[in-house]
Each structure stands twice: as structure tokens, then as C-alpha cells.
Amino acid sequence: MKRDFDRSLLTRPELRDLEECGGTDQRQSRIPLRKEQYAVGHAVNSMYLYTSATDVCMEQDDPDLRAALDRIWNDLISRKIYVHGGVCANQHGLSIRGDRVGEAHGNPYELPNSTGYNETCAQIGNFMWNWRLLLxxxxxxxxxxxxxCLYNSILPCIGQDGASWFYMNPLRWYGKDQELKSHKHQHERYQPTVNSTCCPTNLLRTMASLHGYLYSMSDDGISLDHYGANVFDGTLLDGSPLRLRQDTDYPWSGKIVITIESTPSYEFIIRLRIPNWAVGASLSLNGVSQSSELKPTSYYEMRREWRSGDVIELDLPMEACLLVAHPKIEACHNHAAVKRGPIVYCLESPDLPDEIHVSDVRLPRAIALTPKCEPDLLNGVTVLEGAALRVEPEDWSDALYRPLSLKPLDEIDIRLIPYYAWANRGPAEMTIWMPLA
Ligand SMILES: [Zn+2]
Structure with missing residues (x-):
């Protein structure tokens, strides 16, 4: 029997859309998921949907669902993800099919910096989705x-006091001149007294379970999916005990020493992930260099009968590099971001002289950025230092536009910090994308 109810009860616009149109992009219900082309609508909910749909694909053969997830993943990764892994461009907007959406994916290449919403839970959702795709x-x-996502748009959520937290993760910040879109009159991380049941708890359970994401198992062996100093003390899938140790300063260094401490005495595979940024990676086993090419975005497989005391040394070169954005990302025209290894860097005003604004700095295209370990800064970080250029600071008062100044640019020494560590030194200006000189 068809049921009916008082439609005036549908006060939220997205619910009215749902009723009138038979579905809405906000809730990924306008288009059946198996026919969907796009990452669309509420970013957190969409990630949870794609995550659970991937679970379905792991349990049963569903080629239509699998193909849809591939299309959506390609749309997200080639058109909608920020350089720091954020996947939630808009607080409010219209979807590609004209539905009102909130806390949502943008349209293709719509990736604003200062208003980039990037709810922490959205990146955690993307992390969980991609973990399932990996498995x-x-x-x-x-x-x-x-x-x-982990290092650059999940980790920034938490302050270095271990208690303050961000809901949104913008890429550009104007300090006290800007308030967070997620919480009015807020210019830095919230204190724990600000009530929210999603991002802080979601972040804590992700961090508390992080060890469960480092390795994965298969019938033929073990994969090292993520690196860090730790000991794996577990079993292969057949129940045989295996213990190995990673000694490394990752993510500040790409040198990883893996020692097999105890192993079953039969042949199995150890797979090592070569990250997408690791160009020119090299590897040795018990001091003997391996001649095979280690391709970025691949797993290097080592099949042998392992012995206790075997040592693998992996070297993932970490050169600081300038990234530029697709020309259709309007907010990033003629700008560059800096990444070293897995870490995205930013320029923050406490690292500049008082009279210089973040927006005054220009990056030379051939800038040499030198890593420097700073154990006493921001709980211990590796910063990047280099000689940049700056425009003359100007008082803009009420001017919105003015003729271009032809004054030569002066040099300025800059220090970039990991983006995840921003907003720990009081309200400050910050940018990931910097104008090129
Ligand atoms: Zn949240």
C-alpha cells in the first residue's frame, strides 16, 4: 500500500529535492550507483557509500558496480582532489546536475583554496575507501x-596540543581576517569544548587503528603498504609466525631498513610499495644491490626462502619538488605547491618577517629548497629552506585593483613547514600554493 505524509514536514531543501525529483545528488540517490559517472554530493556520505559498495564487490561478483566505482574514482582523482588529498571542495553549491549540495564535492576542477572545505571525515572516508580498493x-x-590523505589532510585536523581540532582543511588562510566556514568567529583549531561527534572521534579512531593499515597479507606473502619505524609481529595467512622490523625516519627520510627477525623456512613474497613520488628508488638485500628498476606506483616483489637476519635496505629519494596544477584549476594559475616525499609543505606567516605577508612571496621556478631537521620546532619537523623573491609590501587600503608595479623583486629567505603542522603558533596567514616569480 502506498503511504503518504505531510510534505510540509520536509523542511530541509535536500529532502524536498529528494521527494520532488525522486533523488538528489546530495545523497547520491539521483542516479543509481551502478550508473553513476561522478563523485558527487555530500563528500563524507559519498565516501562511506563508495567504501561499502567496495565491500560488496569484494564479497560478490558485481561488474556493473565495480565499473561504476572505477569511473567515480577516476573522476575524483583526475578532477576533484586537492593537492593535499582534500576531497570536499564546497560548503554549499550546485551539483553537476543542478541539485543543491552541501559539504560536497565540487564540479570538475572547482578547487578553491581559502574556502576549500575538506571536512576531515571526507578524507578519512577516502582513506578507508582506497584501503578497500587496495585490498x-x-x-x-x-x-x-x-x-x-593521511599525512596532508587527515593529520592536520589535530593540533600539536593533542586536543584542538579542525573540521575543515583549507589550503589558504588569511589569519584573523578569515573565519572558518565550518564554525563562525573561529580563526584557528577548536578547543575540545566545541561540540562535534564526527571529525574528532573519526580522527582518533583512525589514528588508534593506524597500525592495521601498514601491512596487508595475501596467500603468497606480505605487503608493506606504508612505512614507518615499527615491528610487525604476526603471522602469514597460513598461521606461520613472522616478525620483521622497520628502522627508518620516514616520512623525513626515505631510507628504510627492514630486518627479518624470525620467519618460516619456506619461500614467500615480501612486497614493498614504491610510492608515486619515489623516482629513482633503489634497494639492496643483505648488502647486495638489486638491479631491477623500482617503478613509482608499484609493488616490488621479492620471492625467496627468507632467513632470520636478512636485511632489506630500501632508499626512496625525497627531493623537494614544485608541483603545478591542471590549467583548469583557476585558483592555482601560475602558482606552485611544494612536496617532499609524502609531505606537502606550506608557507606560514610566523616564518616571515613581521612586515612581509605570505602573499608578498614569489617562488623562483628554479628555487633550491634544502631540507633541514628542526627537532625543537612544531614537535620536530623537517623544514625546507630556500631563497625566494618578494614584492614590496603595499598598503592596499580600500583599493581593489591597481596598476602593476615594475619595481624589481628583492630576495627573501623562506622556510616552509609541513602543512599538517600549520596553525599551531596562533592565528596566522598560510598558503600551500605560492605565486611563481
Ligand atoms: Zn566530520
Whole structure:
């Protein structure tokens, strides 16, 4: 029997859309998921939907659903993800099919910086989705996405006091001149007294379970999906005990020493992920260099009868590099971001002289950025230092536009910090994307 109810009860616009149109992009219900082309609508909910749909694909053969997830993943990764892994461009907007959406994916290449919403839960959702895709396929590209999100758009949520937290993760910040879109009159991380049941708890359970994401198992062996100093003390899938140790300063260094401490005495595979940024990676086993090419975004497989005391040394070169954005990302025209290994960097005003604004700095295209370990800064970080250029600071008062100044640019020494560590030194200006000189 068809049921009816008082439609005036549908006060939220997205619910009215749902009723009138038979579905809405906000809730991924306008188009049946198996026919969907796009990452669309509420970013957190969409990620949870794609995550659970991937679970379905792991349990049963569903080629239409699998193909849809591939299309959506390609749309997200080639048109809608921020350089720091954020996947929620808009607080409010219209979807590609004209539905009102909130806390949502943008349209293709719509990736604003200061208003980039990037709810922490959306990146955690993307992390969980890509973990399942990794388990389903064994493809390194999914682990690359997990790593990008983890270090650069999940970790920034939490302050270095261990208690304050962000809901949104913008890429540009104007300090006290800007308030967070997620919470009015807020210019920095919230204190724990600000009530929210999603991002802080979601972040804590992700961090508390992080060890469960580092390795994955298959019938033929073990994969090292993410690196960090730790000991694996577990079993292969057949129950045989295996213990190995990673000694490394990752993510500040790409040198990883893996020692097999105890192993079953039969042949199995150890797979090592070569991240997408690791060009020119090299590897040795018990001091003997391996001549095979280690391709970025792949797993390097080592099949042998392992012995206790075997040592693998993996070297993933971490050169600081300038990234530029697709020309259709309007907010990033003629700008560059800086990444070293898995870490995205930013320029923050406490690292500049008082009279210089973040927006005054220009990056030379051939800038040499030198890593420097700073154990006493921001709980211990590796910063990048280099000689940049700056425009003359100007008082803009009420002017909105003015003729271009032809004054020569002066040099200025800059220090970039990991983006995840921003907003720990009081309200400050910050940018990931910097104008090129
Ligand atoms: Zn949240």
C-alpha cells in the first residue's frame, strides 16, 4: 500500500529535492550507483557509500558496480582532489546536475583554496575507501592516495596540543581576517569544548587503528603498504609466525631498513610499495644491490626462502619538488605547491618577517629548497629552506585593483613547514600554493 505524509514536514531543501525529483545528488540517490559517472554530493556520505559498495564487490561478483566505482574514482582523482588529498571542495553549491549540495564535492576542477572545505571525515572516508580498493586489487595507486590523505589532510585536523581540532582543511588562510566556514568567529583549531561527534572521534579512531593499515597479507606473502619505524609481529595467512622490523625516519627520510627477525623456512613474497613520488628508488638485500628498476606506483616483489637476519635496505629519494596544477584549476594559475616525499609543505606567516605577508612571496621556478631537521620546532619537523623573491609590501587600503608595479623583486629567505603542522603558533596567514616569480 502506498503511504503518504505531510510534505510540509520536509523542511530541509535536500529532502524536498529528494521527494520532488525522486533523488538528489546530495545523497547520491539521483542516479543509481551502478550508473553513476561522478563523485558527487555530500563528500563524507559519498565516501562511506563508495567504501561499502567496495565491500560488496569484494564479497560478490558485481561488474556493473565495480565499473561504476572505477569511473567515480577516476573522476575524483583526475578532477576533484586537492593537492593535499582534500576531497570536499564546497560548503554549499550546485551539483553537476543542478541539485543543491552541501559539504560536497565540487564540479570538475572547482578547487578553491581559502574556502576549500575538506571536512576531515571526507578524507578519512577516502582513506578507508582506497584501503578497500587496495585490498581488492593489490594496486599501489590506492595506497598512494591513502598516504597523501593521511599525512596532508587527515593529520592536520589535530593540533600539536593533542586536543584542538579542525573540521575543515583549507589550503589558504588569511589569519584573523578569515573565519572558518565550518564554525563562525573561529580563526584557528577548536578547543575540545566545541561540540562535534564526527571529525574528532573519526580522527582518533583512525589514528588508534593506524597500525592495521601498514601491512596487508595475501596467500603468497606480505605487503608493506606504508612505512614507518615499527615491528610487525604476526603471522602469514597460513598461521606461520613472522616478525620483521622497520628502522627508518620516514616520512623525513626515505631510507628504510627492514630486518627479518624470525620467519618460516619456506619461500614467500615480501612486497614493498614504491610510492608515486619515489623516482629513482633503489634497494639492496643483505648488502647486495638489486638491479631491477623500482617503478613509482608499484609493488616490488621479492620471492625467496627468507632467513632470520636478512636485511632489506630500501632508499626512496625525497627531493623537494614544485608541483603545478591542471590549467583548469583557476585558483592555482601560475602558482606552485611544494612536496617532499609524502609531505606537502606550506608557507606560514610566523616564518616571515613581521612586515612581509605570505602573499608578498614569489617562488623562483628554479628555487633550491634544502631540507633541514628542526627537532625543537612544531614537535620536530623537517623544514625546507630556500631563497625566494618578494614584492614590496603595499598598503592596499580600500583599493581593489591597481596598476602593476615594475619595481624589481628583492630576495627573501623562506622556510616552509609541513602543512599538517600549520596553525599551531596562533592565528596566522598560510598558503600551500605560492605565486611563481
Ligand atoms: Zn566530520
Amino acid at each position: 581488492m586489487t593489490g594496486e599501489a595507486r590506492y595506497a598512494d592516495v591513502m598516504e597523501l
